[in-house]
Amino acid sequence: MAIITKLDHFGRGIFYDTKITFIDYALPNEEVEYKIIKETLKYNVATITNLKKKSEDRVDYPCPYFLKCGGCSLEHLKYAKTLKFKQEKVAEILSKYANLDVKINVIANPSPYNYRNKISLKIWQGKAGFYESKTHSLVEINECLLAQDAINKFIKDIKYLHLENADVIIRTNYNNELLIDIKSQHIEHIDIDYLTKKHKIVGIIVNDKIYYGEDKFMEIIDKKLFQVSYNSFFQVNPYITAKIFALVSENIKPHSIVADLFCGVGTLGIIAAGKANKVYGIEIVPNAIKNALINKKINNSNNIEFCLGDANKVLFAIQDNIDTIILDPPRSGLSKTGKEAILKLLPQDIIYISCDPMTLARDLKDLNKYYEVKKVYIADMFSYTYHVESICLLTKK
Ligand SMILES: C[S@@+](CC[C@H](N)C(=O)[O-])C[C@H]1O[C@@H](n2cnc3c(N)ncnc32)[C@H](O)[C@@H]1O
Known part of the structure; x- marks a missing residue:
């Protein structure tokens, strides 16, 4: 028998005796009988054989495939508690890997089921x-x-x-x-x-x-129209995307010069262009840049220039004085060259949007000498999974 102490970053229950044991679908404070299915020198993996005492936060999961399918990991937990789990997970990662102890603001998903496009x-x-x-x-x-x-x-x-x-x-x-x-x-x-x-x-x-x-x-988010090719990236949750648009717009200064790195079909750059004087968008997928050029036209965003290429490198070629950089990289985060290019431009503000808190923490640590993290949000883009989107607002020290 074991008493679960907390959830790990993948939403598994954990307890410690001589070593750490991970138990799928077990929740904090639950008393469980378990069977070990994998044993290594450092840790064990186990499954519940008998749930002796249930958590008050446990709910009946609606999906018939939940315990088998690898897609969701948190459907057995009250929605509000899944947000708390993500908030604590990001706080812990930022503290441990970036030495950052900050308040994490939470943006909930208005539609935690039936959201994926x-x-x-x-x-x-x-x-x-x-x-x-x-x-x-x-x-x-x-x-x-x-x-x-x-x-x-x-x-x-x-x-x-x-x-x-x-x-x-x-x-x-x-x-x-x-x-x-x-x-x-x-x-x-x-x-x-x-x-x-x-x-x-x-x-x-x-x-x-x-x-x-x-x-x-075509996709419409917040009255903006976007062409999206079958192989262009587009955020999977339109409800949370609209909230990120609002956050980006709030944090762009009037008449500023902005670079939207990893711009996809141009969404965030087009939002920024509503307030900025000039926006540069950089993206590596040719179809996404084709979409972005169309999207620039249909949204009358004449103050954007889109470039096809590796954002980590193209950034070096920008001659303008960039005030704000919007960064929304893939899971791998920024490359070493990308960080060097940013530190060469030294914009006043950085809006860093990340789908992997581990690479976010690594990058924030590397930017730490020149940038202060002013605010951190998590947005529940991927409800009922352990994944989380984070948005960090950085200002030059
Ligand atoms: C997380 S998505 C963000 C897209 C966009 N900001 C949005 O919100 O829709 C990351 C984007 O970076 C692009 N990408 C990946 N590696 C890149 C690189 N080295 N340089 C430029 N773009 C890259 C991907 O094709 C993808 O469109």
Whole structure:
């Protein structure tokens, strides 16, 4: 028997005796009987065999695949407590790895279920699903409670793609339209007539070639219109994206000069352009930059210049005096060159948006000599998973 002391960064319950033991789906203060399924010199991994005393924060999880599918890890916890878990996780990481003890402000998700506008499914031997947690076995699914309704309706008809083995990314937008991106060695016959009668399919792309319709669609966030190609990045949660837009807009000074690094289809740069005199956007994916150039036009943001290239390097070429840098890098965070380029430009303000608190902490530590962290927010972009989006406002010391 063990009493769980806290959650680890992946949402697993932990307790210590001679070494640390991680127990999936166990919550703090619960008393559990358990079975060890993996033993190493430093730690054990176990599963619950008998939940002797339940936490007051435990709730019935609505998803039938929850304990098997590797997508969610926190559906058994009250929503408010999942936010507290993420708040404490980011606070702990920033304190431990960046020496930063700051208040973490929380931006909740107004729709903690049915928020995702994109999911990636595996099709294996004709069955569609997600990988089981920590394995490559498929958990066949009929719907995903994190995904928006248009995606779930499509999953119920996915057999009409007639795929045996494939990777399928399904995206939807403000108008419940669908963009389907398929990677597969073998395509037999996609039942376009049936699928287009039942779903608002804008395009089906197979192995990077258009099979039906278009390879892009439009998204609207906060009255701004964005073209998004099938392989361009777009934030997966439109409700939280709107809140990040507001935060970015609040923190751009009138008449300033801004660089939006890792700009994707240009979203944050276009928001900044509403207040700034001039914005530079840098992005490495060619289709995303094509989208950004269209988005500049449709949103009348004539004061933006978009550049295709590696943000870590292109930044060195900017000759202007940049007042604010918006940074929204991939999980890996900033490269050494990227940090050198930023410290060469030394903008007054940095708005750092991160989907990985570990690389965020590493980068904040490296910027620490010249920048003070004024405010930190977490935004619940990925509800009921252990993932978290953080936004840090930095000012030159
Ligand atoms: C987390 S996304 C942010 C996109 C955008 N800011 C948004 O909110 O939609 C990171 C973006 O960085 C791009 N990217 C990755 N590595 C890059 C690099 N070295 N230079 C420029 N862009 C890069 C990706 O293609 C992706 O669009």
